[in-house]
Amino acid sequence: MLDRLNEAMAYVERHLDQRVEVAELARIAVTSEYHLRRMFSALAGMPLSEYVRRRRLTVAAAEVLAGEATLLDIAVRYGYGSAEAFGRAFQAVHGVGPGEARRTGAVLRSQPRMSFRLIVEGSASMHYRVTEKDAFHLVGRKARVPLVHEGMNPAIVTFVRSIDAGTVERIEALSDQEPRGIVNVSDKLGDNREEGTELDYWHGVVTGVTPPEDLDAMPVPAGTWAVFSSSGEFPQTLQNIWRDVFTEWFPANPYRSRPGPEILQARVSADGTRADAELWIPVERVAA
The missing domain is CATH 1.10.10.60 (Homeodomain-like)
Known part of the structure; x- marks a missing residue:
């Protein structure tokens, strides 16, 4: 690649x-x-x-x-x-x-010619699996928020806190398949992924049931998903997993990303310092 x-x-x-x-x-x-x-x-x-x-x-x-x-x-x-x-x-x-x-003769800025090479640093292996998934619905609450590359995203924090506990319980009860429980989903994000680019952020669940009319819902077609798992400091682990997938995994594997929601399931420790993350990315195999 x-x-x-x-x-x-x-x-x-x-x-x-x-x-x-x-x-x-x-x-x-x-x-x-x-x-x-x-x-x-x-x-x-x-x-x-x-x-x-x-x-x-x-x-x-x-x-x-x-x-x-x-x-x-x-x-x-x-x-x-x-x-x-x-x-x-x-x-x-x-x-x-x-x-x-x-x-x-002013001082000008130069953009060097770019080339890419793989540097092997002996880092820990990346844990992943590839799975086929039937069509499902994403159901919950969504908001349009700006992308933040590092640290907490204030817009997301404010949005999640605005969802009352009763609504969260109703949403979570709809979960009936992997990834189970409340998930955080990014969708309709521009290809360039610049800081400040807007995206649809979902606080919801993956389900096969008919979505209630008073909740946001999106049908997701059947397809192939690559599922990555990682553990470490919060929130860096949740942000770095995306970077590692695109800079390390894709160049080394016969897959490419395809349009669709990117689903993150995160479990944060009680003291808020560590997180276990599972990231679902829609992929397709590259023909040999």
Whole structure:
């Protein structure tokens, strides 16, 4: 997978002055557009589209400083419809406009060319299983919240506390299959997974019963799921398990993620310092 991803990065470099289609990058990487975006964001720490933009404007900056072409010619070459649009994009990346950079020799920001390699550090093995699951319903309460990469998510904390105890008991009573009990679910999250990106957060259960009309519900079709388990400090364990799945497990296994809710079952210790986590990710096998 990493070799193919590096081939896609080489394609980006050859086409910085052209429109880079994610569909073509996915074809080179032999994966889906959905999984490519997810993998890249997890490995690079930024969305694929943002990396392409930064690389394009890094290369364009060298031509701006060289002073051999007009700013409009450079703008057109790198796909901007006007010098003004190019100037706005240039300033967003470099902190100064192209005209000022050319006049003053200002310090600019460079996005290095990215490549990926696997480093084996002897870390603990990841515990997982792959299972087929029939169609089910996700039932509970949901809210649109911003993504927070580290530490507690205040919006989620406030939302969960707003659900009265009686409603939580009713929801939990509907649980009749794995993963059992109350689960935390992320859905409809943008591919880039930037800090602050909004997602649907569910506090609910997985069930086969007909959902009550006064609760939020979502049908989930049958499919393959990879189930990961981890234990450690709270809340870091709950957040790091996602990172480890996309940076360690997917590159080493013949699966890719597919659209669908990501289901986390967490049991936090009485003192709130440790957690046992089980993460369910919808996957599909990659053809050999």
